[in-house]
Each structure stands twice: as C-alpha cells, then as structure tokens.
Amino acid sequence: MTAIEIVSAEARRRLAAAEAAEFRAAALDGLHAGLPTAELIDLAIHRLFPGRIAVVSSFGAESAVLLDLVAEVSTSVPILFVDTEKLFEETLRHRDRLVERLGFTDVRTLRPDPVAVAAxxxxxxxxxxxxxxxxxxxxxxxxxxxxxxxxxxxSGRKRFQAATRTAIPTFEADGRRIKVNPLAAWTPEAIAERVRARDLPAHPLVEKGFPSIGCLPCTSRVAPGEDPRAGRWRGKAKTECGIHLGLGAGDDNDGSGI
Structure with a gap:
C-alpha cells in the first residue's frame, strides 16, 4: 500500500467514525434529552460510557453547578482542567476550593506543550x-x-450563554466522540437557584463584574445589560476558544481549525 493509499484509508476511517458518532449522538439525544439532569449524568458516566468518559471544566463562573451535580454521581470520574498558563490566579484558587469541597479524586491539569510554546x-x-x-x-x-x-x-455549556450556543443538543458528536451537555436547557435562574440551595462557592471574579471568565489577557469586565460573554475577546469577532468547534486529535487535525 502506498503512502497516499494509507492516508486515504485513514481519512475514510475517520470519516466513518465521525458519521457513526453523529448517528449515535442523534439517537441518544432522542432517547435521553428529557431526563432529569442528575439521571442524565448518572446514565452517561455509569451506563453509556463507563470508564470512558471525562468531565471538562474551566472552573469558571458557573462551573460549580455542573461539578456539584457530577460529584453527587461520581467523585472518581476524571476531571480535565486546562491551565493555559494565562489564567487568573482567582481561577486557580477557585479550582482548588471546589475540588476540596466536592471531593474529586482524579483532577488532571493540562498544560500547553512547552516545546510548542517556545517555538x-x-x-x-x-x-x-x-x-x-x-x-x-x-x-x-x-x-x-x-x-x-x-x-x-x-461539558457545562448552556443555550442561554451565547448566540452560538442557542441550539446545542444534550448529546452531540465531536469527531468520533460524543459530547454530553447536561445543562444545555438550564436557565440563569435555575443555575442561581442551585447555587443558593447547595451554598456553592462563587468564583471570586463574578462579583467584580466578570460573568464569563477565560484567560486574563482576553477577559474584561462586563457592564450591566451587556451580554455575559461580551468581555471575552472584546472588540474581536472571536466568540469561542475552539474546544467546542471540534478537538480533532485522532480525528481531523490538531485542533487549529477554529
């Protein structure tokens, strides 16, 4: 088999895997999208993808709610946290506080490749x-x-967060993987009620005018009445970091198509 044939075969394999994921995500969404959130999370962790699912959290402004719901189901499920090395110190302290409070035992801090950063x-x-x-x-x-x-x-994405998220399903395909959005249909009022009912710690920057928190250089305060994500990449057309536009590893590319 030639190099071109190998590449072509690999491309077909990836396409087939992505198409299978699309089909499965649609089927899962049709079957389970209406479940109560706690049942949905339990289903995903223990029945649909046992030992093969992770929670991705930014430990940002609203992360405590999803993490609290997950902790009621499992404290051993892997939690993936990306430290871009450009984060607010408040975010790192909030992460540590939530992990201690909720009792997670497998929190994995991910950092950029130092060789790639140097280059x-x-x-x-x-x-x-x-x-x-x-x-x-x-x-x-x-x-x-x-x-x-x-x-x-x-993921903790919600439809109310941005115009780009208004139609997100509960189950969706992400390359060959399935992404589960258990809070997709939650409202700001439901988030706030869960925080009050569970006495969840707030990210310290929220009360300072940061309702959506990313990296320090690209996050600014939001004025009353502005879109909550208006402070992300202010003045630029950019609205997403890229992780929800297709990760790509092992599927399509290196994730740079954002």
Whole structure:
C-alpha cells in the first residue's frame, strides 16, 4: 500500500467514525434529552460510557453547578482542567476550593506543550497578535491530547450563554466522540437557584463584574445589560476558544481549525 493509499484509508476511517458518532449522538439525544439532569449524568458516566468518559471544566463562573451535580454521581470520574498558563490566579484558587469541597479524586491539569510554546509564543504575546492561534496552542491542543483516551466527555455549556450556543443538543458528536451537555436547557435562574440551595462557592471574579471568565489577557469586565460573554475577546469577532468547534486529535487535525 502506498503512502497516499494509507492516508486515504485513514481519512475514510475517520470519516466513518465521525458519521457513526453523529448517528449515535442523534439517537441518544432522542432517547435521553428529557431526563432529569442528575439521571442524565448518572446514565452517561455509569451506563453509556463507563470508564470512558471525562468531565471538562474551566472552573469558571458557573462551573460549580455542573461539578456539584457530577460529584453527587461520581467523585472518581476524571476531571480535565486546562491551565493555559494565562489564567487568573482567582481561577486557580477557585479550582482548588471546589475540588476540596466536592471531593474529586482524579483532577488532571493540562498544560500547553512547552516545546510548542517556545517555538510559536516565546514572548507570550500570541494572544494579542493571533488569539485563535493562542487558543489552539494553549487550550485546544492540550485538551485534544488528553481526551484521546476517552469516548465521550461532559461539558457545562448552556443555550442561554451565547448566540452560538442557542441550539446545542444534550448529546452531540465531536469527531468520533460524543459530547454530553447536561445543562444545555438550564436557565440563569435555575443555575442561581442551585447555587443558593447547595451554598456553592462563587468564583471570586463574578462579583467584580466578570460573568464569563477565560484567560486574563482576553477577559474584561462586563457592564450591566451587556451580554455575559461580551468581555471575552472584546472588540474581536472571536466568540469561542475552539474546544467546542471540534478537538480533532485522532480525528481531523490538531485542533487549529477554529
């Protein structure tokens, strides 16, 4: 078999796997999208993808709610956290506080490849000159590598968060994997009620005007009445870091197509 034939066969394999994931995600969404959130999370962790699913968390403004729900089902499920090395110190402290409070035993902190950083962002200013490339280097690629060993992952995305998220399903395909969005239909009021009922710790930056929190250089305060994500990449057309636009590792590319 020639090199071209090998590449072609691999491309067909990836396409077939992605198509199978699309079909399965649609079927799962039709069957289970209406389940209560706790039942949905339990189903995903213990029955649909036992030992093959991870939770991806930014430990951001609303992360406590999803993590609290997950902890009621399992404290041993892997929690994947990307430290871009550009985060607020408050986010790192919030992570440590939540992990201790909820009792997770397998929290994996992911960091960008130092060789790649030295080659493409040695001065640390890539976020300013090319924010898409910075996200690909510091967030998308590390998560893509870490997710390689899993068949599914759980995200905390919600439809109310942004115009780009209004139609997200509960189950969706992400390359050959299934992404589960158990909070997709939750409202801001439901989030706030869960926080109050469970006395969950708030991210310390929320009360300072940061309702959506990413990396320090690319996150600004949001004025009253603004879209909650208006402070992310302010002044740019960019609205997503890229991890929800297809991770790509083992599927399509290196995650840079954001």
């Amino acid at each position: 493409t962002d040695a001065d640390g200013w890539l976020w300013h000159t090319d924010p898409d490339a910075c996200c690909a280097l510091r967030k998308v690629a590390p998560l893509a590598r870490a997710i390689e060993g899993f068949d599914a992952w759980i």
